[in-house]
Amino acid sequence: MSECVLKKYAYLYAGLDCIKNVGSETSVLLGGEDDEGLKVLARLCAARMCGISDDRAFDEHADIIVYPRPLEEKKSKSKSAEKSKRYAISVEDIKEILDSLYLTPFELKNKVYIIENAESMSEICQNKLLKSLEEPPPRVCFVLCASGRLLPTVQSRCNRVELPPFDISVIERELSRFHKNSSAEIKLAAQGSRGSLGAAERILADPGFADTFASAKKLLKLCTGSKMFAHAAAVYEKLTRDKTDALLGVVEYLLNDIARYCIGVETVFDVNDIAEIADGYTPHSAALAAEAVREAKKHNAANCMPQAVMDTLILKIMEVKAQCRK
Numbered sequence: 001m002s003e004c005v006l007k008k009y010a011y012l013y014a015g016l017d018c019i020k021n022v023g024s025e026t027s028v029l030l031g032g033e034d035d036e037g038l039k040v041l042a043r044l045c046a047a048r049m050c051g052i053s054d055d056r057a058f059d060e061h062a063d064i065i066v067y068p069r070p071l072e073e074k075k076s077k078s079k080s081a082e083k084s085k086r087y088a089i090s091v092e093d094i095k096e097i098l099d100s101l102y103l104t105p106f107e108l109k110n111k112v113y114i115i116e117n118a119e120s121m122s123e124i125c126q127n128k129l130l131k132s133l134e135e136p137p138p139r140v141c142f143v144l145c146a147s148g149r150l151l152p153t154v155q156s157r158c159n160r161v162e163l164p165p166f167d168i169s170v171i172e173r174e175l176s177r178f179h180k181n182s183s184a185e186i187k188l189a190a191q192g193s194r195g196s197l198g199a200a201e202r203i204l205a206d207p208g209f210a211d212t213f214a215s216a217k218k219l220l221k222l223c224t225g226s227k228m229f230a231h232a233a234a235v236y237e238k239l240t241r242d243k244t245d246a247l248l249g250v251v252e253y254l255l256n257d258i259a260r261y262c263i264g265v266e267t268v269f270d271v272n273d274i275a276e277i278a279d280g281y282t283p284h285s286a287a288l289a290a291e292a293v294r295e296a297k298k299h300n301a302a303n304c305m306p307q308a309v310m311d312t313l314i315l316k317i318m319e320v321k322a323q324c325r326k
Contacts, residue, residue: 010043026049032162044057046143064114126150240306258286280325299312
């Protein structure tokens with residue numbers, strides 16, 4: 001069984017109300033944006049389906065089978081590339097599952113198939129699973145983890161469990177327990193996580209996040225009119241696609257906070273940081289700008305030129321700010 005990055009936080013996930021009654025289900029669909037958090041939930045669900053304690057959820061069990069399988073024979077060209085790759089569920093994986101369904105569990109009361117990255121399954125793969133999800137053989141259970149959409153027919157055959165976000169204060173407290181970073185770094189990681197422990201861990205491990213945060217603030221502060229376009233463009237003109245994606249993510253978070261600030265609601269990030277960049281925004285323009293950021297992220301993911309994506313976004317933000325001021 002592959003190692004879970006968030007295994008050390010398992011006790012937090014084990015206490016979530018959303019999985020209290022999961023042991024009685026045969027097919028469960030875990031949804032949410034935090035892939036690593038879904039992996040933790042999946043193992044806890046599998047343990048409860050098999051009648052074993054949460055403490056044994058991360059042990060090796062012949063009857064808890066995780067897909068996609070570890071692919072040592074398909075190692076990436078570099079260790080960094082291998083670490084970042086999310087393997088898709090293949091037709092061969094589904095065939096292997098279906099061929100082994102009627103084998104009797106070896107050691108536990110049930111056999112559980114955990115399917116991570118379930119949204120990566122093709123329609124063919126999803127359709128092949130339908131009957132087994134709806135009427136699995138005796139002593140067989142499924143746990144699907146999906147951070148994206150599945151076919152409605154697949155979703156309807158599973159009991160859906162949504163991973164809720166954790167409070168920022170909880171994430172800050174937990175990061176402090178396991179990491180020796182400065183309090184400022186831990187606070188920023190917690191604030192930027194949007195309630196996801198997986199995101200918080202990634203931010204804390206990224207030495208460039210503070211710079212990305214500063215660039216996002218500078219960018220939004222410069223979006224004051226067409227005369228400032230060249231200054232804004234200088235912030236991102238040499239960014240790679242990955243760094244552009246990271247910058248867009250932080251810009252979206254900040255715009256959401258600007259909208260909160262404008263209506264007098266408590267912000268996620270430090271209120272002084274938000275006040276510094278909120279000039280000229282209204283709640284409506286901040287919301288429209290955040291929507292434009294989400295569109296820009298789609299274009300960036302679709303291999304559009306990062307500079308062109310950002311140019312279009314900055315002009316759009318300037319436009320909505322000007323329109324909402326009229």
